[in-house]
Amino acid sequence: MYINDHPLLESEFLEEITFFYEGKQLIAKSGQTVAAALMGNGIKVFGVSRKLQQPRGVFCANGRCCSCFVTIDGLDHTLSCMTRIEEGMQVFFNGGDPVVGRGGSGI
Amino acid sequence: MEFELVIIGGGPAGLMAALTAAEKGVKTAIVEESFALGGQLRQQAQVLENLPKEFGKQSGIALAKFFSNKVSSIGVTALLGHTMIGTYRNGTIGVSNGKDTFPIYAKKILVTTGAAEQAALFPGWTLPGVMTIGAAQILLNRERVLPGKEAVVLGCNSISYDIAKQLRACGVNVQGIIEKKSIDEIDKELIEKFESENIEVFFHSNIEKAAGKQHVEKVWIDNDVLKKEREIDLVCISNGLYPVTEPLELLDCEFTYIENLGGRIPKYGSSFTTSNSSVYVAGNAAGITCIEGILVTASIAVTGILEDLAILNNIEAKKQKEILWTELLKAETGRYSKVHDARISLVNDFLPKEI
Numbered sequence A: 001m002y003i004n005d006h007p008l009l010e011s012e013f014l015e016e017i018t019f020f021y022e023g024k025q026l027i028a029k030s031g032q033t034v035a036a037a038l039m040g041n042g043i044k045v046f047g048v049s050r051k052l053q054q055p056r057g058v059f060c061a062n063g064r065c066c067s068c069f070v071t072i073d074g075l076d077h078t079l080s081c082m083t084r085i086e087e088g089m090q091v092f093f094n095g096g097d098p099v100v101g102r103g104g105s106g107i
Numbered sequence B: 001m002e003f004e005l006v007i008i009g010g011g012p013a014g015l016m017a018a019l020t021a022a023e024k025g026v027k028t029a030i031v032e033e034s035f036a037l038g039g040q041l042r043q044q045a046q047v048l049e050n051l052p053k054e055f056g057k058q059s060g061i062a063l064a065k066f067f068s069n070k071v072s073s074i075g076v077t078a079l080l081g082h083t084m085i086g087t088y089r090n091g092t093i094g095v096s097n098g099k100d101t102f103p104i105y106a107k108k109i110l111v112t113t114g115a116a117e118q119a120a121l122f123p124g125w126t127l128p129g130v131m132t133i134g135a136a137q138i139l140l141n142r143e144r145v146l147p148g149k150e151a152v153v154l155g156c157n158s159i160s161y162d163i164a165k166q167l168r169a170c171g172v173n174v175q176g177i178i179e180k181k182s183i184d185e186i187d188k189e190l191i192e193k194f195e196s197e198n199i200e201v202f203f204h205s206n207i208e209k210a211a212g213k214q215h216v217e218k219v220w221i222d223n224d225v226l227k228k229e230r231e232i233d234l235v236c237i238s239n240g241l242y243p244v245t246e247p248l249e250l251l252d253c254e255f256t257y258i259e260n261l262g263g264r265i266p267k268y269g270s271s272f273t274t275s276n277s278s279v280y281v282a283g284n285a286a287g288i289t290c291i292e293g294i295l296v297t298a299s300i301a302v303t304g305i306l307e308d309l310a311i312l313n314n315i316e317a318k319k320q321k322e323i324l325w326t327e328l329l330k331a332e333t334g335r336y337s338k339v340h341d342a343r344i345s346l347v348n349d350f351l352p353k354e355i
Helices: A034-038 B014-023 B041-044 B060-073 B133-142 B157-167 B186-198 B246-250 B291-308 B313-332 B334-349
Strands: A016-021 A024-029 A067-070 A074-079 A091-093 B002-008 B028-032 B077-080 B085-089 B093-096 B101-112 B115-117 B130-132 B150-152 B173-178 B208-211 B218-222 B228-230 B232-239 B240-241 B256-257 B264-265 B279-281
Touching: A016 A034, A034 A067, A067 B101, B002 B014, B014 B028, B014 B291, B028 B101, B041 B060, B041 B133, B060 B077, B085 B246, B101 B291, B115 B133, B115 B246, B130 B133, B133 B157, B133 B186, B133 B232, B150 B157, B150 B228, B150 B279, B157 B173, B157 B232, B240 B264, B256 B334, B279 B291, B291 B313, B313 B334
Parallel strands: A016 A091, B002 B028, B002 B101, B028 B077, B101 B279, B130 B232, B150 B173, B150 B232
Antiparallel strands: A016 A024, A067 A074, A067 A091, B085 B093, B093 B101, B115 B240, B208 B218, B218 B228, B256 B264
């Protein structure tokens, strides 16, 4: 849930932008992280753990714990707490290990 | 890219150092992992009472704004969204923005990477809705999103006091603070503060477990006498900080373990020089301290750097450092006296390598 009138801070006009989560169109505020945009839309579970497939979401919000991985615009295991939301961004649930390229480029 | 001073980490320590260095004409860059300067000040809505005189009393948010405006107007290069990921053989550091990796040459490197929050382990601690208290504050004040509606906080300390109050002001029902220690082991003044805010503290208690289908829905509070089951959707862990030191490891600095400074930290001398003579450390990365301590250690380190770069002469630098160490002693008196004592013995043991 977004805090529109923050009781402790000056009000701040933040432009609304649209992004997509699992193909569904949602609204975020510009300047927010992807993690906050998801939380603001009531989404707490961003993915599952690698081994036991347990639910995961925001833990440290500071780019260290790697609990908040999502797929953003095709890039798996992106830290949602360190990435700013952008207009039209395609965000997906982190359902497991990323697809690692086995192409000729050596990656 | 080439600079006289490269600062790793754009929080209060890094910004303080960058300002002082740039004012003296040092070509300075800040490498900052996040997309904004200010570090953890950016979400601190509480007023910081004991800042060095020139800053007066202001909130962390205001101080972050002041610092980042000043730093950009004074010509410091801020590399936002950049992380130091390694060193080259010639001592040049490698920096990446996720797409490109490139070398930066620096005469002096100052590491001000700050601190990270300790987790606390109990069954269910990995469930969404269980987060560090710092994460809750980021969501609340920086991102303006409610992290939950019904909360318990693990850890009775001044950080959890400030943030519990802020959570409540925004409409989160803080059901209580859970504290392992008994009531006699906690600072009386702090207990009174919680009491005056009508926030219940469960002493000698712990979270036995947390549970929920997809995210946290319940916690069991265990305190020998009673087992309380609580319906919540937010558990905030306030279990202290530890220094973030990866860049110092990459730079081959020698380390030691000092409990009172927050754990594993680099060895350093009275100018905050590490065992690698071109590398300095300051702020929480040099031992967990208060905001004044963070700012003053940065000032000492930058004085040492200015002396090394021959911008300050030895006599001026010595005088300046004496004043600053007195300030640091003052800042770290009382609650932080153990930190200061540990720091002094670390500095006294420091023997710079023969060059």
